[in-house]
Amino acid sequence: MNRADEDPIPDPIPDPIPYRLHVAQEDLDDLAVRLDRTRWPDELPGAGEAYGMPLGRARDLLRYWRHTYDWRAAEERLGAWPQFTTVIDGARVHFAHLRSPEPGARALLMTHGWPGSPVEFQQVAGPLTDPRAHGGDPADAFHLVLPSIPGFGLSGPTRERGWEFKRVARAFGVLMERLGYAAYGVQGGDWGAAISRELGRIRPGNVTGVHLNLLPGAGASAEPDPAELAALESAERERTLASWERMRTWTRERQGYADIQATRPQTLAYGLNDSPAGLLAWIGEKFTEWADPRCPVDRDQMLTNVMLYWLTGTAGSAARIYYERAHADYAGQPPEVSRTPTALADFPHDNFIPLRHIAARTDNIVRWTSYDRGGHFPAMEVPDLLVGDVRAFFRDLP
8 A cells, every 4th residue: 555665656547546545454463563672762851842742642642642542434325425646847746636416516626735635525526426415505605626636645755856746736736627627616624725725826716716715925935024014904904913912923923844845855754754652643743733622633533634644655755845836936926817707715724814905916715704613624524614614605606
């Protein structure tokens, strides 16, 4: 199952071909042995979370993973989704394609980020594809396409350089063409936000709307200028100062993982690919730290995300998207202008506070909704809010 040991998949292959996930028992047995033989590090007394995931939390998570979490049950749930693979621009692309029972359903491409996977969308898939069965209006139905980003999980590993988010966006545009969708919406957060926004920018004739729960480049990236602040309404002025403070905290306390993945993903990969405890701490920390503590991520759903990285051996391959973006010719440049109608669902515990006056410089913002709960993983934390916002946005579009 560890694709790092497989030969590259030839291009082309029959297009697309059905896929069903089944992990060999020997791979699960190997994981159990590795978990049992975990070599734990020391921890400073009273360190709390200042140095990273606390030892006690890591032990508890690993114990649950080893003795309670049920991969076969998760595998069965994933198997309920019709899944396929195809090859685009030399990369294997895995995706789920969930057709709505409603004949007038729109198409919607939803893209995950790091350290996620399409597993993030398990709680929203049903209400979005079949609102009638979930107490909603059948007019709000979507056909869902849920790809894994090239290099991540079942779309990995990538076999060549250059798979940054713009290339991914182009590939996903090809995917939607192959599925026969001439018009569709896109949705995403984290890397999925960058990919979705880019797809809307480069294919305005196909993408009817861009729905985001993170808006790349829309936060305060430098200390606000007094003249800039003076020109803002009081609420936006206060929000700008808060955005800058959150960015300062992020840079000082939380940026390290991204810097490592943007500079030395190969070095990092040895540890993450060999130690399930290391992978659990590296990924599990983010699902805890980036989520709203009032609506935490489900532990089993988080572990299924971890399992997809572990079983495919793609922790290093997924990390490379940070490297490729940091070394692309557009690195450090502001976002290019997008004219496609764009909505932002703003969740208060996300990593950055977006600013509408900055977003308006580069994006056609037609809907901006701030919520009182939720964080970086709204499809897992507050699926009801995300579903409602997606429905409301696309309902108002032609």
